[in-house]
Amino acid sequence: xxxxxxxxxxxxxxxxxxxxxxxxxxxxxxxxxxxxxxxxxxxxxxxxxxxxxxxxxxxxxxxxxxxxxxxxxxxxxxxxxxxxxxxxxxxxxxxxxxxxxxxxxxxxxxxxxxxxxxxxxxxxxxxxxxxxxxxxxxxxxxxxxxxxxxxxxxxxxxxxxxxxxxxxxxxxxxxxxxxxxxxxxxxxxxxxxxxxxxxxxxxxxxxxxxxxxxxxxxxxxx
Amino acid sequence: xxxxxxxxxxxxxxxxxxxxxxxxxxxxxxxxxxxxxxxxxxxxxxxxxxxxxxxxxxxxxxxxxxxxxxxxxxxxxxxxxxxxxxxxxxxxxxxxxxxxxxxxxxxxxxxxxxxxxxxxxxxxxxxxxxxxxxxxxxxxxxxxxxxxxxxxxxxxxxxxxxxxxxxxxxxxxxxxxxxxxxxxxxxxxxxxxxxxxxxxxxxxxxxxxxxxxxxxxxxxxxxxxxxxx
Numbered sequence: 001x002x003x004x005x006x007x008x009x010x011x012x013x014x015x016x017x018x019x020x021x022x023x024x025x026x027x028x029x030x031x032x033x034x035x036x037x038x039x040x041x042x043x044x045x046x047x048x049x050x051x052x053x054x055x056x057x058x059x060x061x062x063x064x065x066x067x068x069x070x071x072x073x074x075x076x077x078x079x080x081x082x083x084x085x086x087x088x089x090x091x092x093x094x095x096x097x098x099x100x101x102x103x104x105x106x107x108x109x110x111x112x113x114x115x116x117x118x119x120x121x122x123x124x125x126x127x128x129x130x131x132x133x134x135x136x137x138x139x140x141x142x143x144x145x146x147x148x149x150x151x152x153x154x155x156x157x158x159x160x161x162x163x164x165x166x167x168x169x170x171x172x173x174x175x176x177x178x179x180x181x182x183x184x185x186x187x188x189x190x191x192x193x194x195x196x197x198x199x200x201x202x203x204x205x206x207x208x209x210x211x212x213x214x215x216x217x218x219x220x221x222x
Numbered sequence: 223x224x225x226x227x228x229x230x231x232x233x234x235x236x237x238x239x240x241x242x243x244x245x246x247x248x249x250x251x252x253x254x255x256x257x258x259x260x261x262x263x264x265x266x267x268x269x270x271x272x273x274x275x276x277x278x279x280x281x282x283x284x285x286x287x288x289x290x291x292x293x294x295x296x297x298x299x300x301x302x303x304x305x306x307x308x309x310x311x312x313x314x315x316x317x318x319x320x321x322x323x324x325x326x327x328x329x330x331x332x333x334x335x336x337x338x339x340x341x342x343x344x345x346x347x348x349x350x351x352x353x354x355x356x357x358x359x360x361x362x363x364x365x366x367x368x369x370x371x372x373x374x375x376x377x378x379x380x381x382x383x384x385x386x387x388x389x390x391x392x393x394x395x396x397x398x399x400x401x402x403x404x405x406x407x408x409x410x411x412x413x414x415x416x417x418x419x420x421x422x423x424x425x426x427x428x429x430x431x432x433x434x435x436x437x438x439x440x441x442x443x444x445x446x447x448x449x450x451x
Contacts, residue, residue: 116307119268124321124370125295134320138311 001194004171005179012087012175013155016094020151021144023095024102029132031103032110043107050100058164061093065165085167090175093165094155101150109143110136146210153206157199224374224402228264228274228284237261237271237426243404247418249434250406256423258406259303262376265404266301267294278373300367300401303378306359308351314338314362315347321370337365341395357388364392368401375399378406410441 031043049057065083066072075083083089113136121135137144159177166173168182176195183192224243230236237257250258263269265276267283270291276284283292283299308317318334325333338344341361351359360380367375377396381389389412396403397416407413413420413434420437422430430437 114307116303116305117309119294120301120307120309120366121320122268122294123266123299123301124366125324126320135309 001191001198002174002176002179005174005176005195006198008087008171008173009156009175009177012090012094013152015091016098016155017148017151019091019095020098020102021148024099024106024147025132025137025144028103028106028110029128029136031107033128046103047100049097054097054158054160055164057097058093058161061089061096061161061165065089065092084165085169085173087166087172090162090166090173093161094158097158097161098151098154101154102147105143105147105150106140109140109146112143113139142213145213149206149210153203156202224265224276224278226261226265226274226276228261228271228276230260230264230269230271230274232260235260235426237264239423239426239428241421241428241431243402243419243421245419246400246402247416248402248404249413249416249418249420250404250423251408251410251413251420251434251438252423253408257426258408258423259378261423262301262378262404262406265374266299266376267292267297268301298370298373300370300372300375301378302360302363302367302376302380304380304383306351306356306363308354308359308363308366310351313348313350314343314354314365317351317362318366318369321366333369334365337369338362340368341365342391357384357392360384360388360392364396368399372401375401375403376406377403379408380405381412382407382409410438414438414442 027042027046031039031046062084063069064071065075067076067082072082072084079086079088083092117135117139118131121131126134156175157177158175159181162173162175163178163181166175166178168174168178174182176199180192180195180199183189183195226243227240229238235255235257237260239257239261250261252258260269264271264274264284270284271286273286274284275282275286278298282288282290283297284290308314309320312320315334315338318337319330322330322333334347335344338347338361341364343358343361343365346354346358346362351362354362360383364380381392384392405413405416405418416434418434419432420430420434421428422437
């Protein structure tokens, strides 16, 4: 087992999940509450990574983070090194790639809150920020937990984007899914099997946890 | 005094209202689909009509010509429907506190206790809505709506889902309030004892206004005849 890759993968998933919740909550709230004509475009862009092949997203991010763009040059100026082939670059790629897994459950959660509660909060003078903090988030905790679980699990299993942006640098960008690829290339099938089983068990446990949180419907009684 | 002149078209239905509310209690009476709830939602600021002007004591809340529409939370209006819509994750006291967060802590506590006591719900302060009966929820919802001391309280059939005893008790308490109340109902028996003016709505239009007992006497007589068989 590549423990260094395991630690890096868990760190990447934790940082990505935290950033996605910080970014996804206000974005989902904006999507459910805005009357802007930009809403369909923003929602489509936030969902796009589900449909894009990871290599396409990875390629564009590699170009964007490289020294040929203003963004890439600014990163080199401030950090002293390019974002591509670094942990920070992996985090940026993971955040973009897993964005729909944060935003979509949050949108569903916010939509499920009884609109009369939102009306009452408005009538009682709640600002948009207070509405989000004190009504929508507490009443959507299951969706927040679902978003966090999906983001974490999806990031742990990432391959295409990570390989394109980060390559395969031990301790810096080699995650468990890259480690499996390396182990297969080296014909170390036993090692690859152990690592794959770990990822499989992790994904299954996360899904069981997610579905166990779902409330029972009337159909499941009697 | 509240001055209302609104015109609102939505989904094939047109509401065209012009009236003044100059008594402490006003009943909006009419059959289902007459536009009563839509009018209340417009007054509360939950719907913006295509055109109109609404003012309370000369202060404009809505003036579409001047592109003015105060947000619901700044109109000083309380609004309650059949569904109490209490925040399920908050206790009764926290629900009442929601609209008076800007009060200093001590006066906020006093106001919460005062409002819950007024509606006979002081023993329920620490309970969450799921632990309350329908009548208890409505008492807490009324305490919440009145805690910020609104200029106008809008009640959309608030007693319709309650048993007679709860409904009578809550109505008796409401009648002690100094607050101006607009009360929507289609039940003559329920509103008959109220010392109110009435605005009768039919198909989105005002068809009669005046003292309640005078305007609704024909409906009451018809109801009594039906009851006598």
